[in-house]
Amino acid sequence: MFFLQALKYRVIMTEKQLRGPNRFVSEGLASTEECKTLVNIAKMFAITGDGYEGKRSPHTVMEKFSGFTLNRATLLVYVGLLDPKYLKLYLDLTERAKLRIQEFFQVKKKLYFSYTHLVRRSPLPDSPTNRTDLSHPIHADNCIVLDDNYCKKSSPAYTWRDYSAIIFLNDDFEGGEFIFSADLNAEEVQGVVKPKCGRMVAFSSGFENLHGVRAVTKGSRYGIGVWFTHDSEHAEIERNMAHQVLLTQK
Numbered sequence: 001m002f003f004l005q006a007l008k009y010r011v012i013m014t015e016k017q018l019r020g021p022n023r024f025v026s027e028g029l030a031s032t033e034e035c036k037t038l039v040n041i042a043k044m045f046a047i048t049g050d051g052y053e054g055k056r057s058p059h060t061v062m063e064k065f066s067g068f069t070l071n072r073a074t075l076l077v078y079v080g081l082l083d084p085k086y087l088k089l090y091l092d093l094t095e096r097a098k099l100r101i102q103e104f105f106q107v108k109k110k111l112y113f114s115y116t117h118l119v120r121r122s123p124l125p126d127s128p129t130n131r132t133d134l135s136h137p138i139h140a141d142n143c144i145v146l147d148d149n150y151c152k153k154s155s156p157a158y159t160w161r162d163y164s165a166i167i168f169l170n171d172d173f174e175g176g177e178f179i180f181s182a183d184l185n186a187e188e189v190q191g192v193v194k195p196k197c198g199r200m201v202a203f204s205s206g207f208e209n210l211h212g213v214r215a216v217t218k219g220s221r222y223g224i225g226v227w228f229t230h231d232s233e234h235a236e237i238e239r240n241m242a243h244q245v246l247l248t249q250k
C-alpha cells in the first residue's frame with residue numbers, strides 16, 4: 001500500500017552547498033502517501049510533550065511540541081489501538097534513513113539506532129507571526145555548547161550520539177526552516193533546509209554541526225528525528241520491542 005509512487009532518492013546538497021563538514025540533504029526518502037499517512041497518524045496520536053519529559057514547550061515558549069515516540073506506537077499496536085502497518089511504516093522509513101546515512105558517510109563500524117522521535121511543532125495561538133526567536137535554538141546534538149569555541153561532552157548531553165537526521169513529512173506551514181550555523185546566535189547561517197515531504201537532512205552529531213530550527217509561525221511542522229550511535233549500550237531498545245510486537249501480529 002505504501003509504495004504506490006516510485007521513490008527517486010537523490011542527494012541534493014552536500015558539504016559544499018551547506019558550508020560545513022559531514023552534512024547532506026536528500027530527497028525522495030518517503031513518498032507523498034507515506035508522509036500523509038504518518039502526518040495523519042501523528043494528528044491522531046501525538047501527545048503534548050511526548051519524548052520531551054512531558055514538557056509542552058521544551059525549546060521555545062512560543063510553540064507547542066507534541067511527540068509520537070516509537071515506544072508509544074509500539075504500545076498502541078500491542079493494545080490493539082493502532083494498525084501494525086503504521087508501526088511498520090515508522091520503522092521502515094527510519095531504517096531507510098539509516099541505510100542512506102551509512103552509505104553517504106561510508107560508515108564502517110556497526111551503527112545502532114539510539115532514539116526515534118516524530119515531532120510536531122506548532123505556534124501557540126497567541127504567539128506573534130513576526131517573532132524572532134527560534135523554534136529550536138542553535139545547538140549540537142552530542143555536547144553542550146558553552147561558547148563559540150567549546151562544546152562540553154558530558155551529561156545532560158546525549159554524548160553517545162554519532163549521527164543525526166531529520167526526515168521531514170510536510171511543507172504546509174510557515175517558517176520552520178532547519179539551519180546550520182557557524183555560531184550560537186545564528187548570525188552566520190551556513191545552510192538553510194526547507195522542510196518538505198521525503199526530504200532529509202543528516203549530519204554528524206558533534207560541535208562541527210551546530211544547527212537549529214527557525215520559528216514555525218503558522219500551521220504545524222512534522223518531522224522525524226533519528227539519532228544513531230556506535231555504542232551498543234545506547235541502542236534503542238524500543239526498536240527491538242517494536243519488532244517483537246510486530247512478530248506477534250502476524
Ligand SMILES: O=C(O)CCC(=O)C(=O)O
Pocket residue numbers: 136141166178211212213223225
Ligand atoms: O526538527 C528539526 O529540524 C531539528 C531538531 C533538532 O535539532 C533536535 O531535536 O535536536
Ligand SMILES: [Fe+2]
Pocket residue numbers: 139140141164211
Ligand atoms: Fe538537534
